[in-house]
Every structure is written in C-alpha cells, then in structure tokens.
Amino acid sequence: MKLLRLFPSVLHKFDNPNPQLDKLIRLIEEENPTQKSGNWDEMKVQTTKGNLHLNPKFNFLTDWFKSCLEEYRKYYELDCDKLDIAVCWANKSPSKVGAGHHIHTHNLACVSAIYYITEGSPTVFYDPLYTKGYDQNEILWKKNREIQREVLPEPGSLILFPSWLPHSSNPHKQSTPRYTISFNGLPTGEVNSGMYGFPMAHITLNHYEQRIEIPEDTP
Numbered sequence: 228m229k230l231l232r233l234f235p236s237v238l239h240k241f242d243n244p245n246p247q248l249d250k251l252i253r254l255i256e257e258e259n260p261t262q263k264s265g266n267w268d269e270m271k272v273q274t275t276k277g278n279l280h281l282n283p284k285f286n287f288l289t290d291w292f293k294s295c296l297e298e299y300r301k302y303y304e305l306d307c308d309k310l311d312i313a314v315c316w317a318n319k320s321p322s323k324v325g326a327g328h329h330i331h332t333h334n335l336a337c338v339s340a341i342y343y344i345t346e347g348s349p350t351v352f353y354d355p356l357y358t359k360g361y362d363q364n365e366i367l368w369k370k371n372r373e374i375q376r377e378v379l380p381e382p383g384s385l386i387l388f389p390s391w392l393p394h395s396s397n398p399h400k401q402s403t404p405r406y407t408i409s410f411n412g413l414p415t416g417e418v419n420s421g422m423y424g425f426p427m428a429h430i431t432l433n434h435y436e437q438r439i440e441i442p443e444d445t446p
Contacts, residue, residue, distance in 0.1 A: 228298060231386075233352055233376045239302075239387040241295045246383035247287060248344050252406055254284055255317040255344075271326035272396075273319040280315035280410065288408070289315065292340065292385070296412050299338060299387050308416025310338060313432055315410035320347065325398035326405075336390035336411035343380035347405030350378045350386070353393040380405070 231238040260273035280289045289312065296310040313336065320326035330353060333339045341350055354374045377397075378386060388394070390411060399405045417426035 228295075228302075231378070233354075236352070236355065236389065236392050238352070238378070239295075239299055241298075241385040241387070242381075243288075243291060243342075243383040243385065245287075246344075248382055251288065251344055251408075255319065255406060255408075258317065260317055260319045271321065271324050272328060273321065273326075275317040277314040277316040279317060279408065280312040285315075288342075292342070292410065295385055295387065296338070305414065306420055307414035307418040307430075309414075310412045311415040311432055312410050313413045315408065318405075318407045318409060320396075320399035320405035322402050322404050323400055325400055327398040328394075328396040330393050330395040332393055333390040333411050337414055338387055338412040339390040339392075340385060340387050340408075340410045340412070342385045342408040342410075343382055344406035344408065345380065345382055345403065347380050347401055347403075348397040348399040349380065351395045351397060352376050352378065352388070353395075355392055380407070 229240040231240055255275065258275040258279070260275045262271060262273050279285045280292075292312060292315075296312070300307065300310045318328075327348060330351075352375065413430065413432065415430050415432055417429055419427040421427050
C-alpha cells in the first residue's frame with residue numbers, strides 16, 4: 228500500500244497482483260453499461276447498475292476490494308467491525324467523445340474508491356479547503372498553492388479516498404474506451420464503542436439491489 232498525500236488529504240493506492248483486466252472488461256460489457264441522462268460531455272459516461280459487489284462473477288475482484296478496505300480500516304484503527312461495500316458500479320467512457328465526470332463528492336458514504344482497468348484521462352482531486360478564502364481578504368501563496376491534483380490511471384490499481392473529497396475526471400478523448408469501477412464503503416457491525424459497554428450503533432447493510440440470480444451452468 229502506498230500513500231498519496233494531496234493537500235491535507237491522504238489517498239491510499241493498492242496494486243492488484245492478479246488484475247485479469249481483459250476478463251473484467253468482458254464482464255462489464257455483459258452488464259450493458261448505458262448513458263443515464265443528458266447529452267453534454269460530462270453525461271456521456273456509461274455506467275452499470277450499482278450491484279456488482281453482489282454478482283458472483285465479480286468475486287475475484289470484489290474479494291480483493293474487501294481486503295483493501297480491511298487494510299484501510301486497520302491503518303486508521305477505525306472503531307467498527309468492518310468496512311463493507313454498499314454500492315459498486317462500472318464506468319465506461321467511450322473513445323473520442325470527451326466523456327468525463329463533473330466535480331462531485333459521494334454523499335452518505337465513508338470511503339470511496341476508483342479502480343482503474345485501462346489507461347485514459349486522469350482523475351482530478353480538489354483541495355477541500357479551496358473555497359475557504361472566497362469573499363475574504365485572503366493573501367495568496369506564491370508557491371505550493373495547488374488547489375487540484377491529477378492522478379493518472381494505472382491499470383490494476385485501486386485508489387481509496389474519503390468520500391467527502393471533491394473529485395472529477397477530465398474529458399476522455401483517446402482512441403480506446405476508459406474503464407473504471409467505483410464503490411462506496413460504509414462501517415458495519417458494532418460501530419464506535421461507548422463508555423457504557425455497548426456500541427453507539429450496530430449497522431447492517433440492506434442492499435437496495437436485488438441479488439443477482441446466476442444460471443447454474445455459468446462457468
């Protein structure tokens with residue numbers, strides 16, 4: 228695990244020892260990623276449903292995701308039984324159309340992730356305090372004043388970051404599609420030990436997507 232220190236934020240990077248990228252692209256295409264709405268460039272990204280973590284076909288990857296989440300939990304000594312995947316989906320930016328994601332955060336999540344399957348346009352992370360000087364008498368720094376940083380996709384690498392960190396992806400104009408998988412993680416089980424001998428919360432995920440029925444003859 229490597230640490231990428233951006234602004235006052237820390238990103239965690241993991242490299243998959245067995246990424247099986249061609250297999251993963253085939254499985255994503257079987258999920259029929261589609262454009263959800265809008266015609267402007269930022270909405271041309273195609274996505275799957277958010278239940279890939281419930282599909283046994285993706286277990287070879289999501290099991291590794293869960294091991295990365297556990298390493299993340301132990302690193303920060305988070306007071307919960309585990310970090311679990313709440314929603315997981317694939318993104319496809321078609322070639323040469325300039326598809327990208329506008330700046331956004333992942334509300335109601337604890338930790339979020341981007342898994343790079345191909346090369347392509349970079350992900351852009353923004354200083355969460357970049358607005359702190361708006362309408363104020365701020366004295367700008369002459370150096371080391373970067374309000375955004377780019378992370379180039381490395382196929383087979385996973386980036387974990389706090390869900391409140393603003394991010395986007397630049398328009399993808401390369402001749403081959405850009406594939407990624409994203410997910411959000413939440414604490415589950417006993418969360419935040421209390422002074423009275425019981426946890427402040429006990430959380431169980433109630434998956435909003437129905438579990439996928441896989442035919443018995445599926446290899």
